[in-house]
Amino acid sequence: MVLANRRLSFNHEHMFRIEQDSNGILITNPKGYNAFTTVFFGGRRRHDRRVAAVSGAAKGQRVLDIASGPGALVAALADRVGPTGEVIGIDAACEMVDYATAHAGRRPNCRFQCGAAQDLDLPDASIDVVTCTFAMHHIPEDERDQALAEMWRVLRPGGRLLLADMAAIGAHSRLTKLLSRHMDPAEIDIRRYRDSLRAIGFQQIEYSTVKPATGVLTALRPA
Numbered sequence: 718m719v720l721a722n723r724r725l726s727f728n729h730e731h732m733f734r735i736e737q738d739s740n741g742i743l744i745t746n747p748k749g750y751n752a753f754t755t756v757f758f759g760g761r762r763r764h765d766r767r768v769a770a771v772s773g774a775a776k777g778q779r780v781l782d783i784a785s786g787p788g789a790l791v792a793a794l795a796d797r798v799g800p801t802g803e804v805i806g807i808d809a810a811c812e813m814v815d816y817a818t819a820h821a822g823r824r825p826n827c828r829f830q831c832g833a834a835q836d837l838d839l840p841d842a843s844i845d846v847v848t849c850t851f852a853m854h855h856i857p858e859d860e861r862d863q864a865l866a867e868m869w870r871v872l873r874p875g876g877r878l879l880l881a882d883m884a885a886i887g888a889h890s891r892l893t894k895l896l897s898r899h900m901d902p903a904e905i906d907i908r909r910y911r912d913s914l915r916a917i918g919f920q921q922i923e924y925s926t927v928k929p930a931t932g933v934l935t936a937l938r939p940a
């Protein structure tokens with residue numbers, strides 16, 4: 718896995734500025750990352766609106782987006798929860814947090830903070846919906862269960878979790894395979910977390926896909 722990550726870094730670091738630190742594989746060039754994802758998704762807005770809808774986030778709710786990057790999904794979630802709701806984005810790269818604060822963070826119902834998925838600075842049972850997209854494979858493998866446990870901890874009973882990562886589906890499957898060619902395909906398959914989620918206590922664990930190339934796992938923290 719470590720080797721696969723090193724290769725990923727080598728391939729993308731010129732565009733994303735990828736830095737490995739103790740929290741994980743951080744991306745410190747928000748503009749480069751934005752440019753890449755805009756091309757890959759053919760514009761992110763539609764994709765993120767779809768992911769936000771699958772999350773089940775609703776008016777007035779409090780949502781946490783972990784490893785929020787430049788804040789594109791946070792913006793889509795903010796539209797769903799409306800002015801009476803709140804969306805918090807957390808990323809271990811403070812460059813991402815600064816960029817997201819200056820852009821998506823202009824909305825009054827969004828805020829961003831630096832922090833690691835494995836050690837969330839939020840109270841227990843304080844969040845209605847947690848999302849984490851394209852980021853589980855950035856967290857050190859031996860700390861991912863801890864990150865999932867943190868998601869459970871901050872979710873209120875009855876709260877929902879959404880995890881997502883690239884999936885080789887439809888017209889994008891060749892491109893997705895090309896981009897992830899130096900990774901073990903199992904590394905980005907979001908379904909790999911089903912057993913861990915079940916062991917923590919999550920229920921209604923369901924897999925779906927969002928076009929053009931995203932695999933989504935949703936789960937419920939039972940009430």
Ligand SMILES: C[S@@+](CC[C@H](N)C(=O)[O-])C[C@H]1O[C@@H](n2cnc3c(N)ncnc32)[C@H](O)[C@@H]1O
Pocket residue numbers: 740741742743744745754783784785786787790807808809810813832833834835849850851852855856857
């Ligand atoms: C591929 S980007 C995904 C960004 C965003 N979620 C999206 O959908 O575009 C992965 C993000 O995870 C962040 N990251 C890496 N390890 C992390 C950790 N342990 N905790 C929080 N964020 C982390 C990186 O800095 C980067 O912004």
